[in-house]
Amino acid sequence: GQQVMQIPQYQHVQEGEDFTTYCNSSTTLSNIQWYKQRPGGHPVFLIQLVKSGEVKKQKRLTFQFGEAKKNSSLHITATQTTDVGTYFCAGNQAGTALIFGKGTTLSVSS
Amino acid sequence: DTEVTQTPKHLVMGMTNKKSLKCEQHMGHRAMYWYKQKAKKPPELMFVYSYEKLSINESVPSRFSPECPNSSLLNLHLHALQPEDSALYLCASSQDGTRSEKLFFGSGTQLSVL
Numbered sequence: 001g002q003q004v005m006q007i008p009q010y011q012h013v014q015e016g017e018d019f020t021t022y023c024n025s026s027t028t029l030s031n032i033q034w035y036k037q038r039p040g041g042h043p044v045f046l047i048q049l050v051k052s053g054e055v056k057k058q059k060r061l062t063f064q065f066g067e068a069k070k071n072s073s074l075h076i077t078a079t080q081t082t083d084v085g086t087y088f089c090a091g092n093q094a095g096t097a098l099i100f101g102k103g104t105t106l107s108v109s110s
Numbered sequence: 111d112t113e114v115t116q117t118p119k120h121l122v123m124g125m126t127n128k129k130s131l132k133c134e135q136h137m138g139h140r141a142m143y144w145y146k147q148k149a150k151k152p153p154e155l156m157f158v159y160s161y162e163k164l165s166i167n168e169s170v171p172s173r174f175s176p177e178c179p180n181s182s183l184l185n186l187h188l189h190a191l192q193p194e195d196s197a198l199y200l201c202a203s204s205q206d207g208t209r210s211e212k213l214f215f216g217s218g219t220q221l222s223v224l
Contacts, residue, residue, distance in 0.1 A: 022167065024158060030210055031210045032130075033212060033213075034214075035223075041217070042215040042216065042217050042218050043153060043213075043215045044215070045202070045212045045213060048210075048212055076195055085174055088152055088153075092209055092210060094209070094210070095209055097166055097168075097209060098155070098209065098210075098213070099160065100152035100154075101152060102151070102194060103151055103152055105150075
């Protein structure tokens with residue numbers, strides 16, 4: 001069945017350092033979504049990518065969707081303490097339910 | 111602030127109790143979801159309602175019973191739960207359930223089964 005793998009599981013950085021989390025699927029995806037969940041909070045939608053090779057930016061966050069639509073990445077430039085949380089990718093094939101990756105938990109020390 | 115409202119925020123129940131979780135959204139969305147999330151794990155899909163009809167049941171035990179009274183409301187009835195059912199229960203909604211839509215999550219109900 002469809003699987004979405006995400007690495008690393010945990011990442012600790014010093015404030016100001018960059019951070020990247022990677023998502024890989026065993027099958028071609030129709031779209032990939034990214035969510036952020038703060039400690040004690042609920043997942044909040046960040047972005048959706050649908051096109052092969054698509055790159056989208058939101059301030060310090062850069063999202064990429066691979067050419068084969070099987071992988072994606074989220075890169076944060078110059079992390080801040082407000083970036084702390086767990087970042088989930090979620091993807092699906094057309095007509096199937098969204099599958100969440102296991103998430104990458106980011107901690108930032110100042 | 112989330113536009114999907116869940117009540118209660120916390121619930122403690124015994125294994126013989128019957129309780130209900132409630133979810134409400136006023137965004138005009140026609141698809142609503144129940145997810146279960148254990149600590150340090152991703153959300154796991156339980157049920158999907160699309161246009162008030164159950165469209166997905168991910169082989170969830172019958173002690174969990176969903177109900178969608180109308181397009182704005184979603185309930186999850188709980189009966190004879192087990193301690194391993196303790197988790198954060200998240201409700202979500204999306205425009206019309208075409209599977210590739212973004213999800214709006216509620217704040218969740220933290221459930222403890224004793």
